[in-house]
């Protein structure tokens with residue numbers, strides 16, 4: 001019998017980043033299993049925290065006295081052994097705390113909040129009584145004013161108060177009340193004779209109860225309210241008389257009530273190309289081979305149908321399937337495709353769900369009630385078991401990399417899990433990341449190709465408009481004459497258009513034309529972004545918000561103007577230039593509300609608009625048959641970013657958005673406006689020539705010693721004092737240079753792209769390397785040392801293969 005539990009406590013620091021031994025008290029003997037959350041005392045004080053049991057042992061590893069486990073928070077483990085191991089692996093490979101990784105893998109509702117409160121202590125005084133003011137206890141919330149807090153601390157020190165900790169689980173199971181008849185039909189009939197004949201509702205209730213008792217029904221209160229016309233209070237009163245019992249029953253919050261669970265579609269007959277691809281994947285699934293495939297398929301080549309038929313194979317083997325899509329591509333269309341094929345076997349996980357809905361979908365998966373999971377990045381940790389197939393759609397998307405700790409790449413997590421499950425991975429994209437395509441070149445991944453659109457429909461023709469010349473040829477505002485004519489033609493033909501405003505690396509800001517002053521955030525070294533809907537300026541990093549100034553805060557001039565092309569500005573220009581056009585705008589502002597995305601896309605799908613105008617978020621996954629024109633207003637804003645991936649991102653964006661045109665029987669046309677029409681990324685995107693772009697970009701990366709030829713790690717140090725941050729990064733750079741071979745390059749130190757964020761100063765170095773066995777241990781040591789000095793206000797971040805370089 002195990003007597004000791006190994007617990008990772010919810011205290012994310014370096015010193016606590018290992019399992020601690022706790023005694024399993026005899027009342028809990030045999031109850032505690034790895035993967036359960038527990039409540040324990042931590043440290044020398046009375047502090048109590050939650051923790052995760054990661055293992056059991058017969059006897060303690062050391063011979064001090066062990067503290068006992070105080071309570072078990074879960075009746076069943078919430079993590080199985082596979083995911084406990086995954087959390088450990090994640091912590092080691094991303095330099096994150098073990099507890100942070102565990103929490104990343106659990107739904108928000110399984111986070112345990114610690115409530116702290118005080119009660120009168122052994123040496124309670126008048127001050128104690130005054131503070132508690134008649135209450136038994138006072139909760140210590142962050143909004144207590146400093147004076148009260150100071151008073152509490154003094155009283156605690158003199159035992160005038162006692163401090164207590166309590167766990168508050170956020171997990172809430174939703175229930176619905178059902179009516180359970182308690183008497184026989186005969187007894188209800190008998191009662192009817194005793195109730196006044198004109199007490200119509202009572203009679204109705206008794207008749208209904210007799211009926212339910214006969215047919216053994218237990219309808220929900222809600223059903224009774226709507227179909228029978230009795231109220232909850234009437235039912236509650238009847239329960240008081242012993243006629244019935246109200247029974248709460250667990251229900252799942254259903255994020256997609258519009259789907260009935262019916263399987264609406266059947267597998268399409270595959271094209272020859274699709275067939276070849278599906279059989280290669282299914283071979284690996286059948287043989288339980290953890291092979292990684294890169295599916296390079298042009299836009300509209302039918303990748304989704306390939307995924308669906310590959311999933312069907314895994315299900316036929318009695319296994320499950322995990323499919324990841326980028327958050328913004330998780331459109332109703334995508335959900336519909338998967339749910340339409342597999343019905344109720346599908347669970348969906350993404351950030352648009354409420355915490356309750358996520359928790360319920362998560363439990364459906366954990367209980368084995370869902371065999372197919374479709375989700376965004378964090379669904380990589382879905383509690384599926386016996387997984388037979390993994391899919392990552394749009395594998396090039398940078399959102400698959402998490403920016404905060406744990407800084408993991410979804411691809412790595414999935415490949416790690418696939419190896420354990422002996423299952424293949426399919427990475428799909430029309431524009432694979434250079435890293436993945438290069439791995440396919442080396443044979444690490446198996447390359448599969450779908451070089452044609454379905455039914456050999458042509459890829460759309462792409463024309464480039466040189467915006468440097470366009471203004472001599474009648475361009476108005478942001479629109480060339482060609483683009484306006486093409487839009488007008490679509491209006492005449494009742495076809496639809498998609499307009500992309502490339503806003504990467506771009507924002508609308510307020511600048512003084514007299515002195516050049518740009519309004520900046522007082523906390524962060526970054527310009528504030530203009531929001532016309534609220535008429536304010538906002539900082540996208542710290543949330544600071546202020547009114548738009550009428551005079552320049554710097555020189556007092558009134559020549560302060562808005563700059564930049566925002567979607568709102570383009571929208572109003574469209575209304576002027578094409579008054580008949582119905583425009584739907586999709587950007588961060590119009591999609592902020594829950595379900596905002598869906599609403600806009602559904603409206604566009606229903607032809608409630610002629611033009612869908614939006615940012616990056618409209619570039620992916622959309623499959624509308626009547627879209628015959630795609631316009632790109634400003635192709636090159638993303639080329640200017642000081643990031644070696646700027647060309648790759650621009651190429652991907654243009655190719656993906658072009659792919660939205662002409663996907664059904666009508667041919668598509670794309671018009672790309674650019675100030676750099678000769679740039680190779682734009683040229684290759686015009687030809688939709690991924691392979692050509694890949695070759696040229698690889699040559700450039702080779703010359704510059706960039707990934708995929710080199711690996712990269714970014715190390716960031718921050719402190720509230722700029723001097724301190726700078727000093728720390730220089731000594732860190734020296735330490736690294738000494739530990740590494742002269743093949744490795746240490747770039748920097750440089751101030752962060754945003755040197756000051758939330759009043760902290762950031763400095764960073766980037767290490768480029770090929771093979772450095774000393775790097776891992778050195779980084780681990782640096783992390784350790786810096787963590788020891790968190791007292792002095794340092795924070796450190798280690799990011800392997802960062803997506804944001806600056």
Ligand SMILES: Nc1ncnc2c1ncn2[C@@H]1O[C@H](COP(=O)(O)OP(=O)(O)OP(=O)(O)O)[C@@H](O)[C@H]1O
Nearest residue numbers: 268269270271299300301302303304305454621659
């Ligand atoms: N075998 C098939 N027979 C007929 N139609 C098909 C077949 N396979 C796919 N399609 C249809 O072709 C269209 C394009 O397919 P799909 O959206 O899967 O392409 P995709 O490769 O995922 O494109 P993108 O990368 O642009 O999102 C869809 O409307 C789909 O229903």
Ligand SMILES: [Zn+2]
Nearest residue numbers: 521524539542
């Ligand atoms: Zn700010």
Ligand SMILES: [Zn+2]
Nearest residue numbers: 512515552555
């Ligand atoms: Zn000014």
